[in-house]
Amino acid sequence: MPPAPCTPDADAIDCAIIGAGPAGLTAAIYLARFHLEIRMFDCGSSRAAMIPRTHNHAGFPGGITGPDLLARMHRQARDYGATCEAATVTAIERDGDDFIVRTDRSTLRTRTVLLATGVVNHRPAGLDDALHDTALTRGLLRYCPICDGYEVTDRRVGVIGTGDHGMREALFLRGYSSDVTLIAPDTDHELDDACRAALDDAGIRRVDGPCGDYRIDGDRFVVRTAEGDLAFHSVYPALGSHIRSELAIAAGARASEDGCLEVDDHQRTSVPGLFAAGDVVKGLDQISHAMGEAGVAATTIRNLLAERRPIRR
Numbered sequence: 001m002p003p004a005p006c007t008p009d010a011d012a013i014d015c016a017i018i019g020a021g022p023a024g025l026t027a028a029i030y031l032a033r034f035h036l037e038i039r040m041f042d043c044g045s046s047r048a049a050m051i052p053r054t055h056n057h058a059g060f061p062g063g064i065t066g067p068d069l070l071a072r073m074h075r076q077a078r079d080y081g082a083t084c085e086a087a088t089v090t091a092i093e094r095d096g097d098d099f100i101v102r103t104d105r106s107t108l109r110t111r112t113v114l115l116a117t118g119v120v121n122h123r124p125a126g127l128d129d130a131l132h133d134t135a136l137t138r139g140l141l142r143y144c145p146i147c148d149g150y151e152v153t154d155r156r157v158g159v160i161g162t163g164d165h166g167m168r169e170a171l172f173l174r175g176y177s178s179d180v181t182l183i184a185p186d187t188d189h190e191l192d193d194a195c196r197a198a199l200d201d202a203g204i205r206r207v208d209g210p211c212g213d214y215r216i217d218g219d220r221f222v223v224r225t226a227e228g229d230l231a232f233h234s235v236y237p238a239l240g241s242h243i244r245s246e247l248a249i250a251a252g253a254r255a256s257e258d259g260c261l262e263v264d265d266h267q268r269t270s271v272p273g274l275f276a277a278g279d280v281v282k283g284l285d286q287i288s289h290a291m292g293e294a295g296v297a298a299t300t301i302r303n304l305l306a307e308r309r310p311i312r313r
């Protein structure tokens, strides 16, 4: 059934939050506690849900799994009346001072929008979903050296990537292990002289691609390379990400070349009333950062709404 039309005289809500990861949920908790009328939408693909157990998120000695953290945040948001609707937002359109937000099942008018849609990591080509998920759960495959590099201290580490990005990830991981190998994903490595010199200086081994035929062997993740099978305690794909900023860009928001939304110190995009927080904005791509940005965005949204009409009990 097509989504219902949005009547022009329908009452606008205060804020539509798109995405219920750490950023969107933090904003929901703040905005609900500001006594504002909000709606939150999520299509069920938070990067945080993929975290087997985070050990760098402050306040949780012993760590916490991503799904548990999200469940706690949903519970906290619900305590203040903010619920999450399972829906994919398909468009944000400016309409006068308001926005029309369209989902796959409804349409609504809102005074402000917070986009907290995150990013999707590119996975190694040919790695099937079941093997990917098992390897991720067991820490054989990892995506975030800042998050969990500590866990691979003095282990045998592979990095799938090349160029400047692959080099930087391998050098970062060299801070945790002396046994780091950079594997080119597709063909021979594409590295300029400076990259090669930096890798050589750090003692990082380089292996040409293509890589594939992934398998788990005991406590190792095995990668077939141009030099044969190599087994690692952990492998980090360094293949970049897809930034889920299309909705905001289509609404006119400025973004960097790679798609990260540009925001000011208050998380305002270049479209008045449209805010962004979390991984979709250029930043640290960490839970703490997403939460901090969402707190700033929510408070700025509250103050912007108060300029349009007094917020009083």
Ligand SMILES: Cc1cc2nc3c(=O)[nH]c(=O)nc-3n(C[C@H](O)[C@H](O)[C@H](O)COP(=O)(O)OP(=O)(O)OC[C@H]3O[C@@H](n4cnc5c(N)ncnc54)[C@H](O)[C@@H]3O)c2cc1C
Pocket (backbone or CB within 6 Å): 018, 019, 020, 021, 022, 023, 024, 041, 042, 043, 044, 045, 046, 047, 048, 049, 050, 051, 052, 053, 054, 055, 056, 057, 087, 088, 089, 090, 116, 117, 118, 119, 121, 136, 142, 143, 144, 147, 148, 244, 277, 278, 279, 280, 285, 286, 287, 288, 290
């Ligand atoms: C394997 C792994 C381990 C990690 N470990 C750590 C760690 O230990 N510590 C740490 O700080 N960080 C870690 N991270 C990073 C952390 O997960 C992210 O920084 C964090 O989840 C960002 O939060 P976010 O809310 O911006 O985005 P996300 O958590 O990705 O949430 C975005 C949400 O937007 C929704 N969405 C997207 N598009 C739409 C749409 N059109 N309509 C409706 N909903 C939509 C998605 O369903 C998703 O729920 C890890 C990441 C990975 C992949």
